[in-house]
Amino acid sequence: MDVADGRNFVVGDTVHTEVDGFRHQVDEIFLKVDRLEQNVNEIEQFYLTLKKKQPNGSKGSSIVKDKDKERHLPQLDIWSLYFCINFQISQHKWAWPFMQPVDVEGLGLHDYYEVIDKPMDFSTIKNQMEAKDGTGYKNVREICSDVRLVFKNAMKYNDERSDVHVMAKTLLAKFEEKWLQLLPKVTEEEKRREDEEAEALLDMQLAQEAAQAKMARDISNEIYEVDMQLEELRELVVQNCRKISTEEKRKLGAALTKLSPEDISKALEIVAENNPSFQATAEEVDLDIDAQSESTLWRLKFFVKDALEVHAKSSASTGGGNNQNHTNSNNINSNNKRKKEICDAIARTAKKKSKKPSS
Incomplete structure (x- = not known):
């Protein structure tokens, strides 16, 4: 028998089986659509975030970097030069008071920690320079800061007429003189590293964009396939419907x-x-x-x-x-x-x- 509203399809017990089959196909299509919608939202969010984080640098900066590469000193050479400076300062005849941590208790310096916030000495600097557990210095500027701290602590705690104060002031001046000679090379190396990091970031960004573009193409193909499935399903349903009178x-x-x-x-x-x-x-x-x-x-x-x-x-x-x-x-x-x-x-x-x- 025909069913007036056309929502059932054929005569007999097979009607429920066919309807269930159609419903199952529709459910599968809905699941695909939900997944595709989520993927589209992810791609849209990616490009919105990318638009806000557009780098100011040019892609051509890597070309300039390659041309100037020979004029840059490797990071290892910079550290070697700095080690020489530290060695020269530590070998000075007036460097002995600063080679080990201040013996606060032995010297009876009861107010030392009230005056000095961060004690520093050359043995501590050496240990941190040689650290292999990731706690060491990240660059020579960090070492430079601690070397200055060694002498400034001594100048701060001791009277300016005392021997320790004079020795610290003299060594600090020598250190600053040698540091100024090294500073241009340090600055150049830092610029090179910044360029490398920027290039690495750009490469990663381009890789992400390529991946997102591929995903967008795949989604477009899947959407087309879903449209075809819907069209085929609709035609199949119509074929099973009776004709309208x-x-x-x-x-x-x-x-x-x-x-x-x-x-x-x-x-x-x-x-x-x-x-x-x-x-x-x-x-x-x-x-x-x-x-x-x-x-x-x-x-x-x-x-x-x-x-x-x-x-x-x-x-x-x-x-x-x-x-x-x-x-x-x-x-x-x-x-x-x-x-x-x-x-x-x-x-x-x-x-x-x-x-x-x-x-």
Whole structure:
């Protein structure tokens, strides 16, 4: 037996199996769509974040770096030069008071830690320079800062007329002189390292962009495949549906005239999807119900049924009636103009179909 609303498909016990099969396919498509939507959001977020973090540097900076590479001293050479400076200072005849940590208790310097916040000496510096556990100095500027601290602590705690103060001041001056000689090379090396880090960051960014672009292409292909699956599923469902009768077509045409202007536009879009030559937005629309495919007719039938039910519930909840519609008629006449034109077109088409040649 045929089922009036077309939602069941064939006669007998196989109907439930086929319906379950269709539902299973629809569920799988929904899962794919959800996953694709999540992937699209991730790509969109990536490019939004990328736009905010555009580097100011040019890709050509790496070319300049390569040309100037020979003029740069490797980091190892910079450290070697600095070790020489430290060695020269530590070998000075006045360096002995600063080679080991201050013997606070032995010398009875009870206020030493009240005056000095961070004690420092050359043995501590040497140990940290040789550290292999990651706690050592990261660059020569950190060592330079601690060497200065050794002498400044001595100058701060001891009276400026004391031997230790004079020795510290003298060695600090010698250290600063040698440091100024090394500073240009240090600055050059730091610039080189900054360029390398910027280039590495750019390479990583380009790799991420390439990965995201590939993902976008893959998603585009998957979306196309999902569209094809939906189209195939829709055609399969239509093939299992019974054909809409002439009486149902007549009722469908009449029901279309009851739709709101917005819903009429949506209905015309449904027609246009399967009929590229149909111009849903044209000034004059000639809709021939009999010329539409079974797929379009079933979609129109379900759409019209749902739209009219929603409209009926909305009217009931707002207390809509003839009096209220009459009161607001001046406000909705402009919206109904296109509706009237489309309804007239449907009526004209139906009239042509019903005319018979006179005998």
